[in-house]
Amino acid sequence: MTDILKIENLTYKRNQRLLLQDVNLTLTAGKIVGLLGENGAGKTTLMRLITGSAQGHGTIMVSGTQTPTERKSHLSFSEQLRGFNRNTKVAQVVAFYHTVYPDFDPQRFHELAGFLQIDVNLRLGALSKGMREKLIIALTLARQVDLYLLDEPFSGIDSMSRKKIISSIIQWMPEEATLLISDHYVTEIAPILDEIVVVKDQTIAVHRAADEIRSESGMDIEDYYESLYEGGVNRD
Amino acid sequence: MTSFGAVFKAVNRLKFRQMNLLIVLELLAIVVTTIWTAIRGEYSNMTVFTTAMGWSTVPAFVGVILIAIRHEKVYTADSYRLIPVEETKFYTINLLSSLANIVYLAVVQLGIYIISMLFGWQELASMAKDMTTPTHIESGWLLMGLSIIVLVLVLNMVFWSTISFVHLVTSSASTFLPKFRQGVLNIIVYAIVVFLTLRVSGLIGNGVSWISQTMFNNGGSFDWVGQLWITIFVMIVVILIEGAINVLCLKRWVETDAN
Numbered sequence: 001m002t003d004i005l006k007i008e009n010l011t012y013k014r015n016q017r018l019l020l021q022d023v024n025l026t027l028t029a030g031k032i033v034g035l036l037g038e039n040g041a042g043k044t045t046l047m048r049l050i051t052g053s054a055q056g057h058g059t060i061m062v063s064g065t066q067t068p069t070e071r072k073s074h075l076s077f078s079e080q081l082r083g084f085n086r087n088t089k090v091a092q093v094v095a096f097y098h099t100v101y102p103d104f105d106p107q108r109f110h111e112l113a114g115f116l117q118i119d120v121n122l123r124l125g126a127l128s129k130g131m132r133e134k135l136i137i138a139l140t141l142a143r144q145v146d147l148y149l150l151d152e153p154f155s156g157i158d159s160m161s162r163k164k165i166i167s168s169i170i171q172w173m174p175e176e177a178t179l180l181i182s183d184h185y186v187t188e189i190a191p192i193l194d195e196i197v198v199v200k201d202q203t204i205a206v207h208r209a210a211d212e213i214r215s216e217s218g219m220d221i222e223d224y225y226e227s228l229y230e231g232g233v234n235r236d
Numbered sequence: 237m238t239s240f241g242a243v244f245k246a247v248n249r250l251k252f253r254q255m256n257l258l259i260v261l262e263l264l265a266i267v268v269t270t271i272w273t274a275i276r277g278e279y280s281n282m283t284v285f286t287t288a289m290g291w292s293t294v295p296a297f298v299g300v301i302l303i304a305i306r307h308e309k310v311y312t313a314d315s316y317r318l319i320p321v322e323e324t325k326f327y328t329i330n331l332l333s334s335l336a337n338i339v340y341l342a343v344v345q346l347g348i349y350i351i352s353m354l355f356g357w358q359e360l361a362s363m364a365k366d367m368t369t370p371t372h373i374e375s376g377w378l379l380m381g382l383s384i385i386v387l388v389l390v391l392n393m394v395f396w397s398t399i400s401f402v403h404l405v406t407s408s409a410s411t412f413l414p415k416f417r418q419g420v421l422n423i424i425v426y427a428i429v430v431f432l433t434l435r436v437s438g439l440i441g442n443g444v445s446w447i448s449q450t451m452f453n454n455g456g457s458f459d460w461v462g463q464l465w466i467t468i469f470v471m472i473v474v475i476l477i478e479g480a481i482n483v484l485c486l487k488r489w490v491e492t493d494a495n
Contacts, residue, residue, distance in 0.1 A: 016414040044494060053314055053492040055411070073237060073320035082493060083315025085250065092249075100238050100246045100319045 002029045003061070004147050004178040005050065010058030012042075012049060019045055020056065021202050027178050029146070032169070032192050034210075035182040036225055037199035043182040046199060047149045050180075051077045063146045073103075076143040078136045078150045086125030090135060094120060101143055108172065109142035115168055130157035137165050141172045148173065150181040154188060162188050190221040198228060238321050240329065247316065248333040251306045255337050258295045258302070259344050265291050266348075281356040288352035292345055299341045300392060303334045307396050308403050314492045323486040327400075327479065331393060338392050376461065383464045390471045391440075401478045402429050408489035443467065 003026055010023035020042045027033055037043045048054035052068025059066065063074040084093055097104045113120060116134040127135065137153055150169075154162045170192060173179055180197075183189055196213070198206040206228065213224050269287045273279050310316045310330050319326070353360055406422045413421060 013411070015410055015418065016412070048491070048494065051314075051318060053317060054494075055489060055491060069237070069320055069322050072318055077314070077318060079314035079318055081315060083309065083313030096246055096249070096315075099242050102238065 002063075003027070004029050004031075004063060005180070006059070006061040007050070008059040010049060010056050010060065012045060012054065012056035014054075018202060020049070020199075023058070023204055025197060025204050025207060027147075027180065027195075029176050029178055031194040032173070032179045032181065033195045033197055034186065034189055034193040034221070035180050035197050035199065036186060037182075037184065038229075039184055041199040042202060043184075043199050044151050047077065047151050047180070047182060050147075050149060051075060053077075074145055075147040075149060076140045076145045078140045078153060081124060081132075081136065084124055086123065088124050090118065090120040090122055090124065090127075093124065093135070093139070097139055097142070103144040105142055105144055108144075109138055112138035112141055112168055112172055115171070116164055130161040133157050134161065134165060137168060141168065144174065146177055148177060148179040150179065152182050152184075154183060154185065159188075166192060186222040186225050193221060196221060196225070198225065200228065238319050240325065243319060243321050243326065243329050244333055246319065247310055247330050248336065251303055251333060251337045252340070254302045254306065255299060255341050258299055258341070262291055262295045262348070265294075266352075282359050284355040285349075285352040285360070288348050292348070295341060296345065299338060300395065303337055304396055304399050307331075307334050308399060311400070311404065311486065311490060312407070312493050317492045324483050327483050327486060331396065331479070334396050335389060335393060339389070379461055383461050383468075387464060387468055390468050390475070393475050394471050397475045397478045397482070398429065398433070400482050402426065404482050404485040404490050407491070408485045410491075411489045 005025065005027040007023055007025040010020060011018070012020040023046065035043050035046065045054060049056045050060055050062065050071070052071055060071065062071040065071055065074060081093060084096075094106065094109055097109075098106055112118075113135075116138055118131065118135050118138060122131075124132070133153055133155075137150065140148060140150065153165055157165075166188060169179065169181075181189060190210075193210045195209050196206065197204055200206075210221055213219065213221060217224055219227065266284070266287050269291070270279070270284055273283050273287070307330060316326075321329075402425055406418075406425055409418045409421045
């Protein structure tokens with residue numbers, strides 16, 4: 001299997017505070033991987049390190065490329081559109097993505113937008129939290145890349161929208177691509193996960209296949225994840 | 237990788253829109269002031285020209301500030317920093333886009349001047365006849381004009397480049413220093429930059445008065461244009477040095493605002 005993401009000995013400090021240390025992780029092609037951990041565990045930080053938005057020490061390779069500039073052309077991250085004003089229209093954001101990302105597929109975006117019921121004539125300031133999140137998902141998945149990074153796509157949105165987003169992920173994610181999706185609620189995403197990665201104690205505490213967890217421990221992903229915080233599972 | 241043109245278009249978009257908004261507000265101000273002058277019964281052929289002249293300093297000043305704000309936001313917003321483009325190219329494009337917008341604003345200002353001059357053309361023509369220009373200026377007006385335009389543009393670039401320098405250096409400090417010490421460093425950097433800005437402003441003020449004195453009193457014997465280009469050259473060197481440090485900070489330490 002081709003390695004889509006390979007992280008070796010990654011350490012990250014900010015304001016002299018150690019946030020991640022000795023992170024090692026390899027993800028292969030065609031997987032949906034849940035990045036789990038408590039609030040503040042470092043899930044977002046790890047994603048930002050992969051994109052090059054944060055700068056750590058160690059090696060990060062995406063599809064065999066190492067420099068942040070090269071990595072950026074192989075991954076799509078669910079950024080929060082902070083570079084745009086509130087009065088920017090959704091259609092203008094789409095045009096921006098089409099301009100700056102050669103791999104952005106407008107046709108694919110419009111299919112996703114139709115499925116997620118996004119009104120492209122609205123302004124960003126007029127979008128509800130759920131609608132904004134759907135737009136971010138649609139923009140992220142409309143690119144044709146090897147690695148998709150979705151950072152907590154379900155935070156603060158209703159269960160119907162969550163289901164819609166999960167359906168869109170299943171339907172539009174290319175088969176050969178890998179998706180890393182972070183969340184601290186496991187229930188919704190557990191059924192679609194091939195692997196889980198748990199960030200705990202400033203490093204990767206667990207990286208296991210979902211089927212392996214179910215068959216070996218006899219627990220579902222949610223129970224297994226919760227047991228890590230109760231000390232009920234021997235991770236060795 | 238994203239092409240130069242695509243990044244320029246993306247980085248330029250909001251700056252350009254702000255400049256257009258500024259121009260619309262300026263035109264509105266000119267129209268309202270002119271109408272108000274007419275209502276008070278003080279309208280003359282020169283009213284539109286003097287009103288346009290009066291308002292023109294506002295968009296020039298506000299435009300430079302607005303561009304500076306947008307210019308800096310680009311460095312810490314994921315929307316821009318996730319674009320697959322090398323940092324040196326990204327930094328250069330951002331600076332060039334800011335320059336292009338201020339040139340655009342200046343060209344529009346020139347257009348507004350010309351149109352407003354048409355209203356009081358006869359008065360302005362007779363005023364021009366009465367004015368006497370020293371012969372050495374008359375002969376070298378093209379070079380003089382060009383030199384001053386280049387000086388103003390380079391001055392704007394130094395302004396943006398220095399703001400980026402302060403922003404990126406203080407932002408980089410978060411990698412090395414604890415929060416308290418970072419605050420102290422920020423204060424020190426701000427103090428140094430404010431001091432340098434005041435010094436440079438003083439030097440520029442002295443330079444401007446020296447240029448006008450030399451131009452009008454020296455009978456053309458002094459090579460003031462040459463001195464002007466030396467100043468421009470020094471400022472370009474400053475832009476290059478600050479640029480090199482800024483790109484290094486972007487490559488190694490400056491992070492975007494977290495989600």
